[in-house]
Amino acid sequence: xxxxxxxxxxxxxxxxxxxxxxxxxxxxxxxxxxxxxxxxxxxxxxxxxxxxxxxxxxxxxxxxxxxxxxxxxxxxxxxxxxxxxxxxxxxxxxxxxxxxxxxxxxxxxxxxxxxxxxxxxxxxxxxxxxxxxxxxxxxxxxxx
Ligand code: RTP
Ligand code: MG
Numbered sequence: 001x002x003x004x005x006x007x008x009x010x011x012x013x014x015x016x017x018x019x020x021x022x023x024x025x026x027x028x029x030x031x032x033x034x035x036x037x038x039x040x041x042x043x044x045x046x047x048x049x050x051x052x053x054x055x056x057x058x059x060x061x062x063x064x065x066x067x068x069x070x071x072x073x074x075x076x077x078x079x080x081x082x083x084x085x086x087x088x089x090x091x092x093x094x095x096x097x098x099x100x101x102x103x104x105x106x107x108x109x110x111x112x113x114x115x116x117x118x119x120x121x122x123x124x125x126x127x128x129x130x131x132x133x134x135x136x137x138x139x140x141x142x143x144x
Pocket of ligand 1: 054059063092093111112113114116117118119120
């Protein structure tokens with residue numbers, strides 16, 4: 001199976017709850033490796049740009065407001081089938097519909113404050129990684 005990279009964001013609700021480490025443990029237990037990471041407090045312009053694909057949706061302004069409400073932790077995850085695997089361990093967008101044991105079922109408050117973001121396909125993964133990181137800021141596994 002192909003080694004992929006995907007973009008993950010730990011959203012302001014989860015950073016505020018001080019559970020970055022618990023979420024990182026979920027990634028690691030699933031075989032996903034953190035190969036780049038940085039904390040940001042997004043500006044309105046950055047959040048609007050990142051979620052531009054949703055700009056016509058009724059929840060866009062609330063989403064931008066939420067994503068700028070506090071710091072976020074942004075990481076590139078690398079591993080076999082990383083894009084789908086990350087979406088699987090995140091769980092459904094609405095935590096009420098998320099499978100037990102997923103990050104959103106265990107840590108998310110509601111559909112707005114839903115703990116994590118993950119790229120939804122190979123095109124968006126590449127685009128979202130480039131939004132936050134320069135190629136030289138990504139450190140692939142080189143041994144082991
Ligand atoms: P994300 O992009 O954050 O990983 O979440 P997702 O793919 O599961 O969901 P997406 O459809 O891309 O929506 C992005 C974020 O917008 C909020 N949302 N609210 N009120 C609503 O109906 C609604 N739908 C989406 C969620 O916070 C979602 O994570
Ligand atoms: Mg999405």
